[in-house]
Amino acid sequence: MxxxxxxxxxxxxxKAVLAGDEQAWRAWYDEAFAGLAAYVRWRCxxxxxxxxxxxxxTWLTAVKxxxxxxxxxxxxSGWLRGIAANLLRNRFRKEERRNGFLxxxxxxxxxxxxxxxxxxxxxxxxxxxLTSLPEHYEAVLRAKYLDGQNVADIAAAxxxxxxxxxxxxxxxxxxxxxxYGPREDAS
Amino acid sequence: MTERPHHDPLVDVLGGNLPLEHDALRQSIWRxxxxxxxRRRLIRRAGVLCLLAGCYAxxxxxxxxxxxxxxxxxxxxxHTVEREVPSVSPSxxxxxxxxxxxWRAFDSTERRAELYERAGDLYLAQLNDVASAARCYxxxxxxxxxxxxxxxxxxxxxxTSIKEARLKERNHAQNGG
Numbered sequence: 203m204x205x206x207x208x209x210x211x212x213x214x215x216x217k218a219v220l221a222g223d224e225q226a227w228r229a230w231y232d233e234a235f236a237g238l239a240a241y242v243r244w245r246c247x248x249x250x251x252x253x254x255x256x257x258x259x260t261w262l263t264a265v266k267x268x269x270x271x272x273x274x275x276x277x278x279s280g281w282l283r284g285i286a287a288n289l290l291r292n293r294f295r296k297e298e299r300r301n302g303f304l305x306x307x308x309x310x311x312x313x314x315x316x317x318x319x320x321x322x323x324x325x326x327x328x329x330x331x332l333t334s335l336p337e338h339y340e341a342v343l344r345a346k347y348l349d350g351q352n353v354a355d356i357a358a359a360x361x362x363x364x365x366x367x368x369x370x371x372x373x374x375x376x377x378x379x380x381x382y383g384p385r386e387d388a389s
Numbered sequence: 390m391t392e393r394p395h396h397d398p399l400v401d402v403l404g405g406n407l408p409l410e411h412d413a414l415r416q417s418i419w420r421x422x423x424x425x426x427x428r429r430r431l432i433r434r435a436g437v438l439c440l441l442a443g444c445y446a447x448x449x450x451x452x453x454x455x456x457x458x459x460x461x462x463x464x465x466x467x468h469t470v471e472r473e474v475p476s477v478s479p480s481x482x483x484x485x486x487x488x489x490x491x492w493r494a495f496d497s498t499e500r501r502a503e504l505y506e507r508a509g510d511l512y513l514a515q516l517n518d519v520a521s522a523a524r525c526y527x528x529x530x531x532x533x534x535x536x537x538x539x540x541x542x543x544x545x546x547x548x549t550s551i552k553e554a555r556l557k558e559r560n561h562a563q564n565g566g
Contacts, residue, residue: 219426220429221430221433222426222427222429222430222433223426224423224426224427227422227423227426231419231422235411235415235418236411239411239414244403254411254414257411257414257418258414258417258418258421261418261421261422262418262421262422262425264422265422265425265426266425328402328403343399343403347399347400347403347404348403375399378399378403379399382402
């Protein structure tokens, strides 16, 4: 769909949703639900309970703030991802304030490592690392690892050269590794 | 030398290999978001109704504000009429007053001439009743001593005519005609 068509369509949907039209909302919801759920799950490092809460919170925020959505700025799916990313960032900040920063690899002291706890910690580290990245790094990592696009596709979608995308991807990976911390199996 | 396929370690960490089963979540969120939409629709309708009610109330207020102003105008008109009446006649009810004055003059002994003259004025000015005015004027002049008969600039045309006729009669009688 061309950009002007998308803007026109999304503007019409927005107007209808503001008037309380459930059919218009259904169209948007069905189109965007799976993509948003996958994105949030990816951003949460695969933690399903956290992701489900966040997906719910994202949709409720979206339906309440639909007046602020501007189709000319971004597509609806992008706007939803922005809401989810902000909510996730706020969630991490709140947790840090409440519990203090959780250092990487904080295995249980003295006992056998609890697999579930380790998984959750790793997932949180992934989530925090992705949250700390600049937006364009996060976007290129998303395209590569979540959407499964190759460099040529990403370049074509963004109007860039494959070389530029390769370079961006390298820098994004480096930034992620730095934020994520040392690998557990490195020792 | 064979080139080993490059393994990206981040695929294990960031790979999107997550099974998604979210039908229940999808339905639950749908219900919640549509309830927000329904509430918005209700609020919107209530807003329109409030707006209409507001317009109606504003209309009523405007009408009630205009009503006293119209009554005020009527009062002004009433006063204007009241002021005009004394300039022509001292009495607001001229027909009755002329008749009443004539009756008072008939009953009076001291101010008979004056009251008949005023009654004549009223008949002439207010009712244009020349016959009644002439009758009252004649009665007034009959009650006036002959030597006091003088034409005044305030006299009506009819009274002046009658006075002049009386004066001519008197002169004629004095001259022995």
